[in-house]
Amino acid sequence: MDRMRLQSLIEAYGADPARWPAGERDDARALLAQTADAAAMRADARRLDAALDGFAPTADAGAEERLLRTLTALPRQAPALPPLLTGFWPRAAMLAAASVAGVIIGLGGIDGGMSATADVDIVALVGEPDIISLLE
16 A cells, blocks of 8 residues: 555545455555654544534424425426437438438448449440330
8 A cells, every 4th residue: 555545545534444445444554654644644634524523414394395395396307318319200310311321331232342233334234225225
């Protein structure tokens, strides 16, 4: 255990070693015995612990009921999602876009090569007499 870890323990759990994690308690006590400024850190933490332990807030009898009434009277808040992402149509549009992307990837292949259509020679199709006769 080093001085920084001891300081973290004192800041997080207070001056009382009984509050410290059991696995680090013995090492922290040994370091406390060796280090003079660690005792000063612990003394500061003792003062803070005493102030926190002595704090007892008081509330009048109707405070809890007033708080509950105030909280239930608050207006409902808007949804956390932006308006673009709420409702049926934006979700349907996203699903349609994903479907179109899937069809394009399926036809073209994942590597981007258009293997299904790459075998077709466009010039040969345009020059075929049967196709020209169909256009006439």
